[in-house]
Amino acid sequence: MRALVFKRYGKPDQVGFADQSRPKPRPDEILVQVHTAGLNPIDNMIPKGTFKPILRFKLPATLGSDVAGVVVEIGSRVTRFKPGDEVFASIFDLGTGTLAEFAVVPESAAALKPPNLDFVQAASIPMVGLTSWQALKERARLKPGQKVFIPAGSGGIGTFAIQVAKYLGAKVGTTTSTGNVGLVRSLGADEVIDYTKQQFEDVLRDYDAVLGTVRGDAIEKSLRILKPGSAVVSLVGPPDAAFARARSMNFVLVLLFGLLSGKIIRHARKRGVEYSFLFVRPDGSQLAELGELLKAETIRPVIDKVFPFEQAKQALAYLEKGRSRGKVVVQMR
Structure with missing residues (x-):
């Protein structure tokens, strides 16, 4: 599968696309076919080494924390989700990334996507x-x-x-x-x-x-x-x-x-x-609560710009300028 990775800390030229093997979910994880990935400022800070003493990655590491997509495989202990479910999640601080064609997500971090949101809107929410x-x-x-x-x-x-x-x-x-x-x-x-x-x-x-x-x-x-x-x-x-x-x-x-x-x-x-x-933590139950507010339209997503996957690096550069009105999202599918 294709993924946007960084190979070393400190230099922008170390960020690029790579082919990786499709991940396998552990017993308490789901495998999500990524439709969209929301970007956050920390996605630009991590490759620079800003949080190197705090966040642990095995290099090369996939970038991205927010994901919306469809469950394609579940671990043996997963009970809340099944293949075909549309979900959204943050996997920040878990050592893996979402700017890829597939992402593994702990069951505890995921929630069902609100039905009134499309995948772009859903990916803008988690973090x-x-x-x-x-x-x-x-x-x-x-x-x-x-x-x-x-x-x-x-x-x-x-x-x-x-x-x-x-x-x-x-x-x-x-x-x-x-x-x-x-x-x-x-x-x-x-x-x-x-x-x-x-x-x-x-x-x-x-x-x-x-x-x-x-x-x-x-x-x-x-x-x-x-x-x-x-x-x-x-x-x-x-x-x-x-x-x-x-x-x-x-x-x-x-x-x-x-x-x-x-x-x-x-x-x-x-x-x-x-x-x-505060360092945000993934939490599927809280995300489900937010999902209800989004479903009721008490809260609404605000999207600035959507980039295709092949322009993910440009999307990160655009976000780093600090001028976006709302969220920047990368669309895989």
């Missing part, structure tokens, strides 16, 4: 959906009436996180460019800052939570808009010691991540704010 759910509902414990700041509202994570926050009953503040103000308002954003005209930290006040999605000094600036007792959940780092301990990392990495996150944690504590770093 951003699970990230939004785990960050806002589990980690930030967002409650009705609270205010959450979700920067970069027109991006892949932003378009979905805004909708999850509104479903949870929160008021949402976001940033975007002039041309995307209408889009984020249509998704439910209450306070919209056009970053070409204003700085969010000069306008927003008394927020209960921040979803950290933008690198640089954006998280430190966001501390100014938060109330005491609020939370910052960062998706972009720096990783903290609690994250390292949860992954059973060695003492050196626990210490290193503690040092890397020390500055932002100290600044947060001075304002009575809790900082934490």
